[in-house]
Amino acid sequence: MIRFENVTKIFSRGTIPAVSNLNIEIPEGTICCMVGPSGCGKTTSMKMVNRLHSITEGKIYIDEVDNSTIDPISLRLDIGYVIQEIGLFPHMTIADNVATVLVEKKWPKQEIGKRVDELLELMGLEPKIYRQRRPSHLSGGQRQRVGVARAMAANPPIMLMDEPFGAVDHIARVRLQNEFLTLQEKISKTIIFVTHDIDEAIKMGDMIAVMREGKLVQYSTPEDLLSTPADEFVANLVGGNRSIKRLHLIRVSEILNRKVATVNMSDTLEAAKKHVIENAFNVVYVVSDTGVLNGFIGKVELKQEGEFVKDVYRSYPEIISDEATLSDALSVMLSNGESYVPVVDDFEHPLGAVSLEDVFKAVRQDD
């Protein structure tokens, strides 16, 4: 847990405080997004937690310990730190970069190697390939992953992330965000996540702290922020399309209640026909022997020549996982040109489907 108590930061005497009288409590295992325009004090607030900036007035408590009583070096070694520019060390291999804090903490060599491989695997970077590479040989997204792996190396309970996915393109950013949220479910870190992008804050944050000119304007859950913005500033920040933003908040798994029957590749079309007629979208899923979703058969496919499912089935251009948001679901529907979208689990086994109607209902309910 991190608690800001009446925290004020003044950079030089007589000037306006960069942060004034900030009070926030960030519960253990949650992500707090600090959001606001540049110069609002969000990064300054974050940097006072690991004492990169000193506190002018007030206290920051980490697990009830006043952080000004902890030696800054050992404080920082126990707090993960990720910045937008990542700041990988260009003269070190990926493995050495990730091991930075472990070396400082004097871990035995063997354990460092094991931990580094574990982290690279966790971030989806095959250790055998990437261990000995240099940062200059990685793509932007891969560097961000290494940056996060490096910050998590010593398994710190707290992480400070300053626009950690800011330096990559939109598609890579969405992927990194989703991966990180899935990861967070496993690791449950207490995280301060600084961003200027309100959409990112709504997606990533368990709580959102909106700041302006050094002051906290609103501290609430993303849902409350969208439904009851504290003032005009927050309302403007959140923007006009609040129902659309709410789509980012709801996960497919929360509203998934439609089952779709499945047939095997070797089944006859006759068997498939029965399911197609019964199904609300007039489809039946086609799965492989291992249960992986291969495609579907609808009314159009039934009319085609062939005796077996494998002769006529069509595969989906895109499918989504149950971790995806409703906004993801909606965009896949648009690109597939169907009024529903197939939902699969991590092994691509079909879980069911979400329809346009389901999406509407979920947003309306939220109102």
Place this chain on the structure above:
Amino acid sequence: MGASRFEFRDVWEYITSNQDYLIRLMIQHAHLVFFAIVLGVVIGITLGFLSAYYKPVAAVVLPFAQIMMTVPSIALIGILLPFVGLGFNNGLVALTLYSLLPIIRNTYTGLNEISPSILEAARGMGLSERRILWRIKLPLVLPVVFAGIRTAIVMIVGIGAIASYVGAGGLGDLIFRGIARMRPVMILTGAIFISIIAIFLDIIMGWIERKLIARQT
């Protein structure tokens, strides 16, 4: 007239008939350059680091090194006479002073050009200033410093010839004697040998520099 005319055959003849003498001069020359560069590296890197860490030091050291370069070598040797007298020491001090600028300047700019985000990440993760120096700054600045050392070496191998004017020895002896006796063969032999040493060292240093850079990318 005969004294000022020569053919390359004469140079070759001179070299083959004075081998021992030439080797002795080359060793003297290399000896002088070696100790000057060692001193230059130690002092230059130290001053470069101090300049990068402390602005007031930079304000004194950088202009000083710059001015040093503009003093003609023959004048510098003369200026040093009252302080270090004649001989090896005079040459050593002069060459060391000349080697400073490229080393200081490369160390200083190399350190200043390390991306601030790298240093912020290091600091934020809990590396102390001393650890940042050892683990981040030194390895990152090494190839740049090395390039400076390489420039300095090539430069002072050439300037080293002047040092024999105050009795520091070296291949400059050949040139000064050649001038005094009006024997172009000696002047040319000295010049050729100095060039060979400079080119040889430059190639070796270039090779090491490339290895250093390759190790980091």
